Amino acid sequence: MDAKYMKRALDLAKMGIGYVNPNPLVGAVIVKDGRVIGEGYHAVYGGNHAEINAFRSAEEDVKDSTMYVTLEPCSHYGKTPPCANAIVERGIKKVVVSMEDPNPMVAGRGIRILRENGVEVITGILEEESKKLNEVFIKYITTREPFCILKTAMTLDGKIATYTGDSKWITNEKSREYVHKLRHSVTAIMAGIGTVQKDNPYLNTRLKDGTGCDAVRIIIDTSARISPEANVLNLKSEARTIIATTELASTQKIKELEEKGAKTIITPLFNNQVDLKFLMKVLGEQNIDSVLLEGGSELNYSAIDSDIVDKVIAFIAPKLIGGREAKTPLGGSGRAFMKDAIDLKEIEIQQFGDDIMIQGYRKGSDH
Numbered sequence: 504m505d506a507k508y509m510k511r512a513l514d515l516a517k518m519g520i521g522y523v524n525p526n527p528l529v530g531a532v533i534v535k536d537g538r539v540i541g542e543g544y545h546a547v548y549g550g551n552h553a554e555i556n557a558f559r560s561a562e563e564d565v566k567d568s569t570m571y572v573t574l575e576p577c578s579h580y581g582k583t584p585p586c587a588n589a590i591v592e593r594g595i596k597k598v599v600v601s602m603e604d605p606n607p608m609v610a611g612r613g614i615r616i617l618r619e620n621g622v623e624v625i626t627g628i629l630e631e632e633s634k635k636l637n638e639v640f641i642k643y644i645t646t647r648e649p650f651c652i653l654k655t656a657m658t659l660d661g662k663i664a665t666y667t668g669d670s671k672w673i674t675n676e677k678s679r680e681y682v683h684k685l686r687h688s689v690t691a692i693m694a695g696i697g698t699v700q701k702d703n704p705y706l707n708t709r710l711k712d713g714t715g716c717d718a719v720r721i722i723i724d725t726s727a728r729i730s731p732e733a734n735v736l737n738l739k740s741e742a743r744t745i746i747a748t749t750e751l752a753s754t755q756k757i758k759e760l761e762e763k764g765a766k767t768i769i770t771p772l773f774n775n776q777v778d779l780k781f782l783m784k785v786l787g788e789q790n791i792d793s794v795l796l797e798g799g800s801e802l803n804y805s806a807i808d809s810d811i812v813d814k815v816i817a818f819i820a821p822k823l824i825g826g827r828e829a830k831t832p833l834g835g836s837g838r839a840f841m842k843d844a845i846d847l848k849e850i851e852i853q854q855f856g857d858d859i860m861i862q863g864y865r866k867g868s869d870h
Contacts, residue, residue, distance in 0.1 A: 657819055699724075721786070
């Protein structure tokens with residue numbers, strides 16, 4: 504029964520995807536005499552936590568009931584009061600926790616408060632599921648750097664475009680719809696100036712039902728070559744556009760970009776390009792907890808080579824186009840020997856119509 508109610512709490516937590524970053528996704532269920540009497544989830548950044556929303560939805564007195572919560576109740580004052588204290592005050596007799604909070608400000612203290620006040624606490628129910636759900640939060644709260652997902656789409660013969668540069672569309676509508684769900688779930692989308700100049704993308708979220716949040720758009724542009732007319736600089740969107748550039752950009756061009764409403768981040772030069780590791784630290788300081796990398800082959804390889812990628816999602820379409828000049832997902836100098844290949848772990852395979860999606864985590868990552 505613990506797993507059953509925790510599964511429901513996890514399903515509730517998922518309803519916060521895209522709306523709570525950089526906070527964790529949390530769901531809570533209150534059970535009394537074998538009946539669910541209250542449910543809640545963290546719905547919006549800065550809003551009530553899941554436990555408080557569950558209390559507010561309760562159909563009767565919660566005293567002596569059991570609460571199932573996907574993440575250890577907080578023990579500190581942030582934008583809201585501590586949930587651990589609220590649980591004690593309302594007379595909950597038992598709390599079932601899926602995973603402990605990796606946040607150093609909590610890190611077991613919420614559980615300790617509950618136990619010290621006579622509340623029975625059980626931990627570890629569907630823990631792996633909870634960790635997977637909050638992989639972004641775990642990386643961000645422990646390193647203060649964004650969780651980076653490299654997304655690519657290729658033909659069966661490993662091409663991301665024809666030799667002429669044509670790439671619309673490699674994958675089918677179902678795959679592209681899933682990508683827009685990914686865009687909704689992250690805080691930022693990153694692309695290179697080459698992609699912007701070739702495709703002039705919007706990099707916004709376009710779900711069929713009209714919902715979804717736009718992510719911050721980050722353009723890697725070493726010498727600020729982006730046109731002021733580029734779509735990413737002329738969108739009606741609440742999300743901002745950031746141009747990551749270097750000292751090679753002219754002061755005048757940076758001024759023009761900022762007059763267009765874009766923000767700029769100047770990084771040191773690394774291999775004559777934007778220093779991606781430096782950039783990730785700056786983005787983390789700006790509360791950006793996750794980045795979806797939708798780059799071309801050169802940026803993709805630079806990201807892999809800079810060791811900023813945590814997860815890879817590759818869509819493979821059953822199409823063949825050939826062409827020795829047609830680009831592949833990773834360009835750059837490449838690895839000289841197979842022993843130096845980047846391995847992925849925890850591989851998952853999913854199908855979208857005729858397309859296949861393979862995802863995995865970079866070996867050596869904390870996941």
